[in-house]
Amino acid sequence: MMESRLRRLALALLEASAEAEPEVQQQLREALSGLGAADPEELLQCCGEYLRNHDKLPAPQRALILASMAAVVRSHLEELGKATAADAIALGALEISRAKEAQRDWQEAAAALLVELGRRFLARVMEELLRRFPPGALPPPGLLRTCADLAASNVFGMVPFLSSILGTLLPLLGTARADSMKCTLCYALQRFSESIQEYLAGQGQGPDPTVRGDAFAADLGAAFDTLSLQWGSSRDGKLRLAVLEALGPMSSLIPPEQLQEQLPKLLPAILGLYRKHPEPFSHLQEPVPGAGGRRGSGQPQSGGAAGAAPGGRCWPRSAPQPIPSSPRAARTTRSCCAASPSWLARSRSASRSGCCRAWSAVPSATAWGRCCCCATSSTAPLPKWKCRKFPSSLP
Template identity: 55%
Template structure:
């Protein structure tokens, strides 16, 4: 593994491939060896740590059914520390560590959450990649993650007001989007779910509280990327809002989304979110849509007319 410090990309790729190959026959040994190496070489530069973490992710994914609980715990603890060692966002390194946690979470979700929740404390803004890990876990392991989401949302809501930097606001939006999608998938498959008593209203109030921050504050932000992150979250969130609250918000929500067409040349995410909001409105039998019809058609007609394939 010392060869990971070689700056030649071909050598680095060979090291990655060799670790993955060895991991096919001896996954436990390779994962423990990677853990030991990274712990013993604390000063190893992050680009080289990334190679080892990526190999660990692949070995975990390919052998998830064979992993011992003890090895999983070792890998989880290492990846969690690698992910949060630097308070600054160092995307490649921390993403690689996060991906390891998500891979292990396919089977050992409770162990992963037990570790990562120690880094998600009330009143303290979490690491960017803690939120991203939660979001990606909610996608990759819906049944395992949804039971944690009510508690996570409860802890997260006060943090929205603490988030001052755009990248933190964006990752909260990313999390809310994926949490909402995960909850919908869980509710659509209750017959297979571990807890069939879960209902939409388990999450509705928290989702609405988050909606108020996103729509009333963050959507007005001058930064286009953040506005799009908000829009991507609002669509899935609309399905989970209390019916009466969604109905109450529609006269503001739909014009607010339509106004974004003038600010963004890339309309896909706006249209997708609008579609989800309209579907959620129809699902609750909304009476507010009739008065929105003219502005909707007036805004959407030019979008259809200028589709490149028409």
């Protein structure tokens, strides 16, 4: 019979995967996917039974089987019945919980299976994942990354779940001790914020038209403070970069007054990190909300920080403005500046004297420019510039 013959072929391939070389593993994965085209439900059931009956399979072999199952689901999702999907979802969640953090291939393969199933059976996937969240403690990193990937792959289905997920996670941010866990939390907050932005941008297509950005402002605002004030000063470069990647999309969802309050502390930290490690900043171009756009309306907000990305020189949007008359105005003006990479490279030796010497200038007849350290505006030639914060550090 066709089904029994398919099962025998699948078991033979699964047994052969135990000690296969990497190039052979790829061929085995393709062969299993090809069998799945004949009967996807039969293959998924066979793979699931094999994993459940062989608890001590090495992690690479488990990852290969789970990746093959994900490939079958990706190509034949509409052909799966609810019972088969439920068994595969329970298996994927179990495998993620069993895999250790160091066994990333195993975790990622199980997560890929759940993400593919979540494109059609999201409610069941989220029910299984949330059931495995330990009460009063942070969930395992693998579960958290899977939720983040689900938010990226199924925006309109996932955003209604985010209120409960954020309500569970945010009170526990302070309990994260390992830098790897903090990086995972930053990744999750980044994906959640990006999905909220996309949901608001296409709000008419979502299942719940009443969802507004204001509903997430308080929760994300508290997380923004934790990331920018505590984790952003970590010695771990990977964590600092993860914090910056999360703060970009989060900044358009938090209350604007909170963002204005944090910018004077946040921008020097970004510029300091850029001076030490400029390479990762090429993709950090997230806009910071400004005067344009209506919060919660789904329309993107135009802001000065779009031109303040650390990778480029800032050109004025209009004619030169007078020097701000108050410290608060000076702090606000500072958000419109950007550091010139070439100037930062030339000024590293002078930065030890105190002034970051982050400046932007327009090569015009007036040589107008603005200092990012103190927001000083001047038409004086560069050698006569004086930083208001560190007046003795400039020539």
